[in-house]
Amino acid sequence: MAEKVQADGGLGFDNVPEIYDRIRPEYPPELFDELFAYLRRDEGLRAVEIGPGTGQATRPLLAHGIAVTAVEPGSQLAAFLKRKLGAEHPRLDVVVAKFEDAELEAGAFDLVLAATSFHWLDKATRFQTCHDLLRPGGTLAVIHTNQIESTADGGFFARVQPVYDRHQNNDPRYAPPAEDDLRPEEYDGLVASGLFEDVTLHKYRWDQRYTSSEYGDLMRSYSGTQAMEPPQQEAMIGDVCALIDAEFGGAITRPLVMTLSLGRKS
Numbered sequence: 144m145a146e147k148v149q150a151d152g153g154l155g156f157d158n159v160p161e162i163y164d165r166i167r168p169e170y171p172p173e174l175f176d177e178l179f180a181y182l183r184r185d186e187g188l189r190a191v192e193i194g195p196g197t198g199q200a201t202r203p204l205l206a207h208g209i210a211v212t213a214v215e216p217g218s219q220l221a222a223f224l225k226r227k228l229g230a231e232h233p234r235l236d237v238v239v240a241k242f243e244d245a246e247l248e249a250g251a252f253d254l255v256l257a258a259t260s261f262h263w264l265d266k267a268t269r270f271q272t273c274h275d276l277l278r279p280g281g282t283l284a285v286i287h288t289n290q291i292e293s294t295a296d297g298g299f300f301a302r303v304q305p306v307y308d309r310h311q312n313n314d315p316r317y318a319p320p321a322e323d324d325l326r327p328e329e330y331d332g333l334v335a336s337g338l339f340e341d342v343t344l345h346k347y348r349w350d351q352r353y354t355s356s357e358y359g360d361l362m363r364s365y366s367g368t369q370a371m372e373p374p375q376q377e378a379m380i381g382d383v384c385a386l387i388d389a390e391f392g393g394a395i396t397r398p399l400v401m402t403l404s405l406g407r408k409s
Contacts, residue, residue, distance in 0.1 A: 155369025156196075157217030164197035164223060166360045170258065170286060171347040174403050175203045178256075178284055181343070181405050188253045191276055193242045194260030198224050200286060201235070209254065210234040214245045243272065252276050258286040261329050270336040277408040283339060285329040285404045290319045293398035295350055299391055303383055310379035311367070322348070322400055330404040339406030347401045354394045355387035 156163050182188065188209045195201045195213040197220055204211050205228065213235060215221040221239045228235055238245050242264060255273040257264075264272075273283045290300075304316060330344045353361060359380045362368050368376055387395055 155366035156364050157219045158369055159363055160197055160219045160223035162360050163364045166364050168351050169199045170401055171349055174347050177345050179207055182282055190254035190256055191252050193257040196220055198228050200258035205232040212236045214238045214242050216241045247276055249275050250278055254282050256284045259288045261285045270338055274338040274408055281408045283406050287327050287402045289325055289400045291322045291398050291400050292319045295396050295398040299395040306382045325400055327402045333404055333406040340409050342406045345403040349399045349401045351397045355384040359384045
């Protein structure tokens with residue numbers, strides 16, 4: 144299910160930070176090993192993180208000793224992030240703002256990181272905006288969560304589509320790519336922008352297994368679900384959970400590939 148911006152311009156998952164924190168997947172440790180190896184130095188690094196949510200990618204940055212300015216438009220998510228990590232990590236600064244509106248020092252950062260958030264930014268300006276914040280040689284890193292077509296799901300996502308169609312009949316059907324065909328648009332954008340060099344792409348298979356109740360919470364963490372009226376939202380979730388219990392033994396696998404696109408400021 145695709146994320147949606149609500150009618151008031153907000154992101155619906157800001158309404159459910161506890162569910163979001165509990166159910167959204169973290170990222171593979173190997174991904175951060177790759178990222179840290181790509182950075183040109185280890186000490187005194189400053190990063191901007193775009194849309195950190197509740198810190199799925201923030202904690203590994205802080206644990207590596209990086210000072211993080213986390214720019215989060217959702218006030219409830221930002222407050223949760225401060226409670227979760229702020230006391231333990233004084234090098235964390237949480238800014239409540241849209242990334243494009245945040246007052247950030249140009250040319251001051253070694254890393255700009257977007258973890259499953261880059262798609263929210265204005266496509267016409269996002270690469271230039273990130274480039275402007277980086278020091279010479281600084282890194283733009285874009286992580287994306289990609290659902291793929293795979294037999295690992297046991298046929299669930301094809302079987303559940305009529306349920307989504309019944310409850311959200313205005314939504315186009317999502318056709319996930321095969322793993323071998325996966326090429327995230329931000330990788331091509333990094334290359335096409337002409338603003339970055341040493342552009343590389345890394346992929347990490349990262350399947351997630353959910354019980355029916357866990358998958359219901361995953362659905363609640365989506366902005367598209369939160370944009371629905373509560374009775375319709377819960378009716379859809381109830382039908383999906385009932386399907387998982389009746390036909391899939393109470394649990395399903397969501398086949399995922401995490402991608403890491405890296406570029407260095409020219």
